Amino acid sequence: MNQDNPIIKLTKRSKVVSNKKMTLMEQFYLPAIFKGMLITFSHFFKKKTTIQYPEEQRPRSDIYRGLHVLKRDDEGRERCTACGLCALACPAEAITMVAAERKENEKHLYREEKYAAVYEINMLRCIFCGDCETACPKEAIFLTDRILPGNISRDNFIFGKDKLVEPMDARIDVSKRQTPEVLEFKKDKTQLHNK
Amino acid sequence: MDIEMIIYKLLLAIVILLVSLVVAMYSTLVERKFAGFFQDRLGPNRAGIFGILQPVADGVKLFFKEEFMPAKADKFLYILGPSLTMFVALLGSAVIPWSTSLNIGGKEFPLQVANINIGILYVFAVASVAVYGIMVGGWASNNKYSLLGAVRASSQMISYELAMGMSIIAIVMATGSLNLNDIVNNQHGLNWNVWHQPIGFFVFTICAFAECNRTPFDLPECEAELIGGYHTEYSSMKLGFYLFAEYINMFVSSAMISTLYFGGYNFPFMDQLGLSQNALALVGLVVFFAKISFFIFLFMWVRWTLPRFRYDQLMGFGWKSLLPFAILNVVVTGVIILLNK
Numbered sequence: 447m448n449q450d451n452p453i454i455k456l457t458k459r460s461k462v463v464s465n466k467k468m469t470l471m472e473q474f475y476l477p478a479i480f481k482g483m484l485i486t487f488s489h490f491f492k493k494k495t496t497i498q499y500p501e502e503q504r505p506r507s508d509i510y511r512g513l514h515v516l517k518r519d520d521e522g523r524e525r526c527t528a529c530g531l532c533a534l535a536c537p538a539e540a541i542t543m544v545a546a547e548r549k550e551n552e553k554h555l556y557r558e559e560k561y562a563a564v565y566e567i568n569m570l571r572c573i574f575c576g577d578c579e580t581a582c583p584k585e586a587i588f589l590t591d592r593i594l595p596g597n598i599s600r601d602n603f604i605f606g607k608d609k610l611v612e613p614m615d616a617r618i619d620v621s622k623r624q625t626p627e628v629l630e631f632k633k634d635k636t637q638l639h640n641k
Numbered sequence: 642m643d644i645e646m647i648i649y650k651l652l653l654a655i656v657i658l659l660v661s662l663v664v665a666m667y668s669t670l671v672e673r674k675f676a677g678f679f680q681d682r683l684g685p686n687r688a689g690i691f692g693i694l695q696p697v698a699d700g701v702k703l704f705f706k707e708e709f710m711p712a713k714a715d716k717f718l719y720i721l722g723p724s725l726t727m728f729v730a731l732l733g734s735a736v737i738p739w740s741t742s743l744n745i746g747g748k749e750f751p752l753q754v755a756n757i758n759i760g761i762l763y764v765f766a767v768a769s770v771a772v773y774g775i776m777v778g779g780w781a782s783n784n785k786y787s788l789l790g791a792v793r794a795s796s797q798m799i800s801y802e803l804a805m806g807m808s809i810i811a812i813v814m815a816t817g818s819l820n821l822n823d824i825v826n827n828q829h830g831l832n833w834n835v836w837h838q839p840i841g842f843f844v845f846t847i848c849a850f851a852e853c854n855r856t857p858f859d860l861p862e863c864e865a866e867l868i869g870g871y872h873t874e875y876s877s878m879k880l881g882f883y884l885f886a887e888y889i890n891m892f893v894s895s896a897m898i899s900t901l902y903f904g905g906y907n908f909p910f911m912d913q914l915g916l917s918q919n920a921l922a923l924v925g926l927v928v929f930f931a932k933i934s935f936f937i938f939l940f941m942w943v944r945w946t947l948p949r950f951r952y953d954q955l956m957g958f959g960w961k962s963l964l965p966f967a968i969l970n971v972v973v974t975g976v977i978i979l980l981n982k
Contacts, residue, residue: 476843479947486679486946496683 506591508622511574513592514567515618516611517585519557524611525586526565527558535581540571558584565610569594569603579623580631588620645748654735654754661734664937665888666696672888672941679945703881711874715781722778723875723882729771730889736760737896738822740906740926744918752922753822760821761809764897765802768852771890772798775854775861775871778883782874790870793952794861798852800959805848807967808841811974812901825905830912833904840970842902844963846939849894851959854887856944860952895936896929903932 471477497504506512517525528545546563548556555561578587597603612618670685670692677684688694710719735754742751757763772795779791812834813819816827828834835842851858862870872883899905906925916924950958 483942483946486942489681490675490678492681494677494683495681496677498683498686 508591509625510591511576511589513569513590513594514572514578514605514610515588515590515592515620516565516607517588517620518612518614518617521554522614523553523555523557524561525557525584526562527560527584527586528562528565529560529583531581531583532578532587535577536572537575537577538571538573540568540573541578542566542568562607565607567605567610569605570600583632585624585632588618588623590618590620591622592618649750650754653752657734657739657754658731661731661889661892664892665885666700668888668891668937669699669885670695671937672944675938675941676945679942700881703878706877708879709874709876711783713783714874715783718777718781719874720879722774722781723879723886724774725777726771726774726886727882727889729767729774730886730893732767733764733890733893734896736763736821737893737900738825738905739929741918741922743922752926756822757820759819761813761819761824764821765806765809769798769802771852774886775883778875779861779871782871784874786867786869787871787873790861790863790867790873794854794871797854797858797860797955797959800956801848801851801858801963804844804959804963804967805852807964807971808838808844808848809901811838811841811967811970814971814974814978821900825900825907828904828907830907831904831909833902833907835902838902838970838974840966841974842898844967844970845901846898847963849898850940850943851955853890853894853940855891855940857947857950858955859949860955863949891937891940892933895933895940898936899929899932905929905932 519525528543530543530545533539533541533543542564543562543566544564545560548559548561552561574589576589579589673695674684674692685692685695688698710716736757738751738753738756740752742749744750755763775794775798776791779787779789779794782788812824815834815837816824818824818827824834850856854861862872867873872880875883906922906929908925908928911921911925914921914924
């Protein structure tokens with residue numbers, strides 16, 4: 447063996463393969479089968495790894511990229527100004543929006559003079575990359591720790607404002623995704639959309 | 642036979658059919674649960690408490706699934722296949738002695754539908770018809786993969802039936818009767834055949850696995866090579882019949898193994914307990930079902946332990962190992978009987 451090239455072992459369980467003839471006992475296979483059955487039987491009583499999903503949830507990272515939310519500001523006004531940067535940043539082209547101009551009596555509803563009359567994300571296209579969140583100059587769209595619920599109809603996967611805008615009485619906490627580093631990045635003037 | 646007895650036998654037959662169906666139904670759930678346990682997971686537990694409504698849900702799903710029939714299929718045979726399989730699977734339970742007879746009002750009510758002198762031959766006859774269900778189904782589908790699966794099934798079942806018959810012959814020689822009742826009575830108390838015929842027991846059990854098309858002998862269905870096997874072209878409840886018949890077969894096979902080798906309804910110290918005839922019959926029934934449950938568990942245990950054979954290995958094993966062992970067993974049994982005379 448070459449001294450410079452020791453054999454790398456990935457595990458300690460590797461066995462040397464041999465093509466020796468089986469002994470008579472081994473040819474019967476039954477001892478081996480019983481051994482295997484004992485092994486499976488011992489698993490019968492082992493701790494189960496099942497996670498019972500809706501009731502029980504696997505712990506997720508703080509910055510898990512789940513379902514989107516359109517944030518309101520502290521006065522309950524929608525932050526989105528329908529600039530379209532999220533749709534532009536979206537690599538999957540899942541976001542569509544229709545902009546509208548704010549009326550005089552709607553100042554309590556929308557923070558900016560322009561707002562998204564229609565804001566739709568096609569969840570079947572979305573890849574949950576978080577680029578929309580990064581692109582947003584108004585801190586209006588965030589990804590949350592919520593999980594996309596299943597459905598049996600394709601139409602139900604197009605999430606409009608009714609599902610995306612957070613209700614004021616149940617605001618969604620995204621502070622874990624708003625770390626100082628993220629805020630710093632959002633003000634970074636070398637990024638095109640922050641100029 | 643008077644009219645009372647005929648009505649009783651009819652009722653008993655219906656009850657046994659229902660029991661086989663319910664046992665088979667719940668075997669599907671138990672199989673899935675056990676598969677989960679063997680693989681460190683929980684298995685189905687959403688439908689009802691502990692998932693006890695899962696078989697019902699499965700059944701409803703199978704009934705409501707799209708019914709598909711290949712355009713070039715032979716319509717009559719296509720429907721005959723699963724029906725035949727199901728029919729034959731249910732027939733086997735007719736001759737099994739479930740327990741000793743009940744004595745109600747001075748009249749004997751045997752817990753066996755048909756006490757015939759050729760019980761074992763009947764079981765074999767029925768078991769060998771089972772292959773037609775699969776063969777006809779595979780042929781009528783007009784699909785080469787189904788046909789290959791069916792051919793595999795028929796050659797496998799015919800090969801293993803030989804060794805199975807040979808292992809039974811040793812028992813028939815030891816008992817001197819083909820009547821299942823005699824065979825069970827001969828194993829009174831703890832005088833079970835498995836102590837006298839261990840090789841026969843192994844051969845019979847292995848062949849029973851092969852006859853039921855259970856892993857490691859589930860060659861007729863193989864997704865990797867045959868897309869599915871003999872039931873590739875079947876959908877909804879016709880497929881359900883094929884899959885369900887497997888569980889009924891498993892139940893009947895377990896009953897046969899218990900009857901032939903583990904004393905059926907006999908249990909140790911059955912004379913010392915001082916039970917009345919009826920109590921003895923009922924306890925015997927419970928004991929018999931306990932034995933059946935154990936063998937059903939064994940079927941599942943083996944299924945989730947062993948991988949499938951390669952086809953040539955399967956044939957080699959049947960013809961070159963099991964059959965010689967079974968014949969050797971017959972010869973040795975014969976010599977021992979001769980020496981004891």
